[in-house]
Amino acid sequence: MFELDLRSRKPIYEQLVDKLKELIMNEVLKPDEQLPSVRTLATQLTINPNTIQKAYRELEIQGFIYSVKGKGSFVNPSSKTKNQVKIAEVKKELEKLILEALYLGVTSEELVELILKLDATKKGGDLND
Numbered sequence: 001m002f003e004l005d006l007r008s009r010k011p012i013y014e015q016l017v018d019k020l021k022e023l024i025m026n027e028v029l030k031p032d033e034q035l036p037s038v039r040t041l042a043t044q045l046t047i048n049p050n051t052i053q054k055a056y057r058e059l060e061i062q063g064f065i066y067s068v069k070g071k072g073s074f075v076n077p078s079s080k081t082k083n084q085v086k087i088a089e090v091k092k093e094l095e096k097l098i099l100e101a102l103y104l105g106v107t108s109e110e111l112v113e114l115i116l117k118l119d120a121t122k123k124g125g126d127l128n129d
Contacts, residue, residue: 009073016055031077
């Protein structure tokens with residue numbers, strides 16, 4: 001599925017959260033798709049099941065997955081619905097990063113081009129389509 005950097009200063013559960021969010025946002029993991037069980041993923045990644053459980057709990061709090069008792073964890077189909085608090089946080093962070101990029105000399109045209117490229121990639125298309 002993916003690999004984690006065990007030498008990174010970033011905690012393993014955070015790396016796992018980031019990787020799973022990336023898979024969900026890029027629609028590699030589809031809405032209502034079941035995630036691997038805690039035990040299975042722990043075996044595959046050779047890490048403690050408690051670490052997997054902590055990552056799944058964090059993803060559930062953030063609204064990316066949901067759990068069904070006795071069945072497992074699934075990708076939340078309502079992740080498409082606008083979570084206003086999360087959107088506000090992301091916009092605030094983006095504003096900081098954009099201001100820093102502009103300060104460092106990145107042009108607004110380059111930023112727009114990057115956004116369009118990312119948007120095309122997200123939709124599975126190509127910028128030159």
